[in-house]
Amino acid sequence: MAVALERASVSLGGHVVWRDASLEVAAGEFVAILGPNGAGKSTLLKALLGVVPLSAGTARVFGRPVRRGNDAVGYLPQRRRFDPDLRIRALDLVSLGLDGDRLGVPLPSPANAERVREMIELVGAGAYAGRPIGELSGGEQQRILIAQALVTGARMLMLDEPLESLDLNNQQAISDLIRTICQRRLVTVLLVAHDINPILPFVDRVVYVAGGRVLCGKPEEVIRTETLTRLYGAPVEVLRTSDGRIVVVGQHEPVSYHAADN
Amino acid sequence: MSWDLLADVQLLLQYHFMQNALVAGTLVALLAGAAGYFVVLRGQSFAAHMLSQVGFPGAAGAVLVHVAPVFGLIAFCVAAALGIGWVGRNLDAGHRAESAAVGSILAFSLGLGLLFFRLYAGSAAGIYTFLFGTILGIADRDVQLTLVVALLGLGALAIFGRQLTFATVDPDVAEARGVHVRLLSIAFLIVLALAVAITVQIVGTLLIFALLVAPGASALQLTARPARALAVSVVLSLAFTWLGLALAYFSDLPVGFFITSLAFAVYVAIRAVKGALAFRNGSLQLRGTWFAAEA
Numbered sequence: 001m002a003v004a005l006e007r008a009s010v011s012l013g014g015h016v017v018w019r020d021a022s023l024e025v026a027a028g029e030f031v032a033i034l035g036p037n038g039a040g041k042s043t044l045l046k047a048l049l050g051v052v053p054l055s056a057g058t059a060r061v062f063g064r065p066v067r068r069g070n071d072a073v074g075y076l077p078q079r080r081r082f083d084p085d086l087r088i089r090a091l092d093l094v095s096l097g098l099d100g101d102r103l104g105v106p107l108p109s110p111a112n113a114e115r116v117r118e119m120i121e122l123v124g125a126g127a128y129a130g131r132p133i134g135e136l137s138g139g140e141q142q143r144i145l146i147a148q149a150l151v152t153g154a155r156m157l158m159l160d161e162p163l164e165s166l167d168l169n170n171q172q173a174i175s176d177l178i179r180t181i182c183q184r185r186l187v188t189v190l191l192v193a194h195d196i197n198p199i200l201p202f203v204d205r206v207v208y209v210a211g212g213r214v215l216c217g218k219p220e221e222v223i224r225t226e227t228l229t230r231l232y233g234a235p236v237e238v239l240r241t242s243d244g245r246i247v248v249v250g251q252h253e254p255v256s257y258h259a260a261d262n
Numbered sequence: 263m264s265w266d267l268l269a270d271v272q273l274l275l276q277y278h279f280m281q282n283a284l285v286a287g288t289l290v291a292l293l294a295g296a297a298g299y300f301v302v303l304r305g306q307s308f309a310a311h312m313l314s315q316v317g318f319p320g321a322a323g324a325v326l327v328h329v330a331p332v333f334g335l336i337a338f339c340v341a342a343a344l345g346i347g348w349v350g351r352n353l354d355a356g357h358r359a360e361s362a363a364v365g366s367i368l369a370f371s372l373g374l375g376l377l378f379f380r381l382y383a384g385s386a387a388g389i390y391t392f393l394f395g396t397i398l399g400i401a402d403r404d405v406q407l408t409l410v411v412a413l414l415g416l417g418a419l420a421i422f423g424r425q426l427t428f429a430t431v432d433p434d435v436a437e438a439r440g441v442h443v444r445l446l447s448i449a450f451l452i453v454l455a456l457a458v459a460i461t462v463q464i465v466g467t468l469l470i471f472a473l474l475v476a477p478g479a480s481a482l483q484l485t486a487r488p489a490r491a492l493a494v495s496v497v498l499s500l501a502f503t504w505l506g507l508a509l510a511y512f513s514d515l516p517v518g519f520f521i522t523s524l525a526f527a528v529y530v531a532i533r534a535v536k537g538a539l540a541f542r543n544g545s546l547q548l549r550g551t552w553f554a555a556e557a
């Protein structure tokens with residue numbers, strides 16, 4: 001099992017985010033994590049990264065209890081953009097993903113440089129990797145961050161809204177890239193998404209976080225009117241458009257800004 | 263002063279106070295240049311500014327109780343660094359909490375320093391020294407202490423500089439990778455406090471930006487490669503200090519004036535050249551599209 005969550009609960013500042021969540025993800029699966037703003041989708045990733053502690057239950061990643069600094073796991077946090085004035089090359093960011101957690105003076109390492117170059121080629125960022133990260137477009141930054149997440153030889157990617165704030169072309173390009181990596185390299189993908197439609201064709205399973213609970217299953221099992229109505233505890237309707245897109249209506253999303261959406 | 267460089271250097275080194283100033287200045291420039299790179303990368307210029315102002319009553323208080331001022335500087339700066347670090351503990355409040363704390367302590371500390379100097383002798387000369395720096399007042403003991411502090415600061419940066427870079431540009435990923443982002447931020451504030459404490463000896467409280475921010479800012483304009491930018495920052499800091507001390511010695515004008523002027527001139531020159539280059543590229547691009555449209 002790539003991920004095994006058993007009867008897990010998380011509380012932040014005395015407030016229960018979600019409780020009694022059980023979840024199993026097999027290696028190589030592409031999993032979408034969905035749910036309304038503020039329901040605890042990002043918290044679920046952070047719990048699996050060992051950044052947020054569980055208040056109950058257990059969480060294992062590749063058979064071991066979760067811990068920070070696991071080379072087998074790559075993480076792409078939710079963010080809008082890098083500061084345009086941030087003066088560090090994109091390639092340095094990938095390099096920090098490899099050895100930025102080490103102490104001591106960094107000495108030039110041909111093996112590391114080769115590894116960084118290889119990852120940059122993999123995500124197709126060779127043309128702009130030498131430029132300061134802040135000068136790159138949203139899509140270019142996202143490619144660099146995927147390279148950074150993979151550079152330790154990660155077998156699992158945890159991606160928090162990687163398609164947010166990208167235009168449609170880039171959403172398509174980035175989700176295709178993620179799928180290719182998932183399939184060719186047998187990398188397990190946990191992807192938090194606001195909208196499932198761009199990734200619907202290749203999602204193996206869906207994790208739905210809402211109303212303090214976490215529900216897991218195949219997309220057609222989970223994203224149904226009855227299931228989501230039960231989960232939300234309020235009437236929700238799932239509609240399918242003629243071109244196969246899914247629209248969830250009536251979920252009473254609280255007004256929220258992204259800064260508060262953790 | 264003549265145009266014989268060797269004779270000038272001999273002249274410069276003939277007095278003991280000048281030897282002390284050059285040795286202390288070199289040590290200060292090494293640490294200030296290195297720490298300055300991180301100050302600019304982290305956007306913590308304001309924290310550096312505050313630490314220097316908090317150092318002022320520290321120095322004054324030390325004079326008042328007959329201790330070398332640099333001890334007072336170190337004590338007050340490190341205490342202030344811990345204070346900022348503690349206030350910043352609320353992660354979500356982030357920089358906002360930090361700058362609010364900084365602002366409220368600033369004026370109070372300057373007032374306190376003023377009081378201490380009045381209580382001591384009512385002398386304005388002492389205040390002047392600490393606000394604007396001097397090359398005359400560095401005793402042998404100060405040089406030794408500066409050496410220890412500079413080595414401590416540089417050693418700490420050598421150990422955690424890479425983690426600090428990671429935590430600065432990408433804190434969320436750094437944390438997930440096992441870097442102690444919060445601890446590093448406090449550790450860096452302490453290194454910054456040490457850098458400020460010894461830098462005040464040369465350029466004073468009010469002109470500290472010249473050595474602690476300007477070299478890093480110029481370096482980051484020149485290159486986005488971390489190792490190279492760090493090296494350029496240190497070299498600039500050394501150059502400003504040496505040239506500033508020499509010019510002050512031969513002209514008998516304040517060293518603070520020369521160091522700040524050099525730092526400012528270099529920064530403006532780099533921005534101007536970069537601006538001109540960007541303008542030229544821009545107009546070339548424009549011309550390119552014009553041709554394309556025509557074709």
